[in-house]
Amino acid sequence: xxxxxxxxxxxxxxxxxxxxxxxxxxxxxxxxxxxxxxxxxxxxxxxxxxxxxxxxxxxxxxxxxxxxxxxxxxxxxxxxxxxxxxxxxxxxxxxxxxxxxxxxxxxxxxxxxx
Amino acid sequence: xxxxxxxxxxxxxxxxxxxxxxxxxxxxxxxxxxxxxxxxxxxxxxxxxxxxxxxxxxxxxxxxxxxxxxxxxxxxxxxxxxxxxxxxxxxxxxxxxxxxxxxxxxxxx
Numbered sequence: 627x628x629x630x631x632x633x634x635x636x637x638x639x640x641x642x643x644x645x646x647x648x649x650x651x652x653x654x655x656x657x658x659x660x661x662x663x664x665x666x667x668x669x670x671x672x673x674x675x676x677x678x679x680x681x682x683x684x685x686x687x688x689x690x691x692x693x694x695x696x697x698x699x700x701x702x703x704x705x706x707x708x709x710x711x712x713x714x715x716x717x718x719x720x721x722x723x724x725x726x727x728x729x730x731x732x733x734x735x736x737x738x739x740x
Numbered sequence: 741x742x743x744x745x746x747x748x749x750x751x752x753x754x755x756x757x758x759x760x761x762x763x764x765x766x767x768x769x770x771x772x773x774x775x776x777x778x779x780x781x782x783x784x785x786x787x788x789x790x791x792x793x794x795x796x797x798x799x800x801x802x803x804x805x806x807x808x809x810x811x812x813x814x815x816x817x818x819x820x821x822x823x824x825x826x827x828x829x830x831x832x833x834x835x836x837x838x839x840x841x842x843x844x845x846x847x848x849x
Binding site: 666669671674681682719726731732 | 744746781782783784785786789828835837839840841842
């Protein structure tokens with residue numbers, strides 16, 4: 627069974643440029659998560675989707691970050707414009723619906739903002 | 741104060757050693773306690789999962805939870821070089837999953 631797929635794996639951009647990350651969850655998983663992992667820290671939730679609905683986006687910095695999950699499968703996370711402090715790993719995870727279900731993580735996208 | 745505090749490490753141990761990794765938490769609402777392992781350039785993967793106080797064993801790994809002290813531990817017996825990774829404790833209530841900062845473990849052969 628294929629795991630969570632993320633692309634690109636690495637991205638280097640200049641500050642003030644836009645950037646987008648893509649995630650394809652495990653087939654059948656209705657719940658999709660985007661996490662931010664800073665160096666030396668654990669993942670922190672940015673947004674959670676149940677199917678195509680964002681049900682928890684309280685930690686998403688909405689002035690520059692946006693996300694979408696059209697059709698309730700793939701998801702895209704965008705930053706516009708990027709700032710130096712956005713350099714981090716962006717992890718996507720998916721699970722079956724329901725809080726008790728295991729979250730499976732993708733390998734992440736490592737973003738470097740110069 | 742963070743909801744979950746994890747001993748920072750890093751830890752460097754010889755092969756075969758017993759490793760102890762520890763976390764404390766402040767939120768009594770946490771119901772589920774987990775340990776994730778994260779290899780370099782990879783996403784976290786679930787290693788152990790428990791919801792009650794006491795011990796849970798899985799091979800060389802033992803997860804221990806003490807809810808009265810708000811303290812959880814992961815013990816690794818007969819550690820192997822392949823155990824070298826970052827270990828993240830995580831705690832959940834409802835849909836909210838909160839991670840510790842992680843402890844880097846290096847097992848030397």
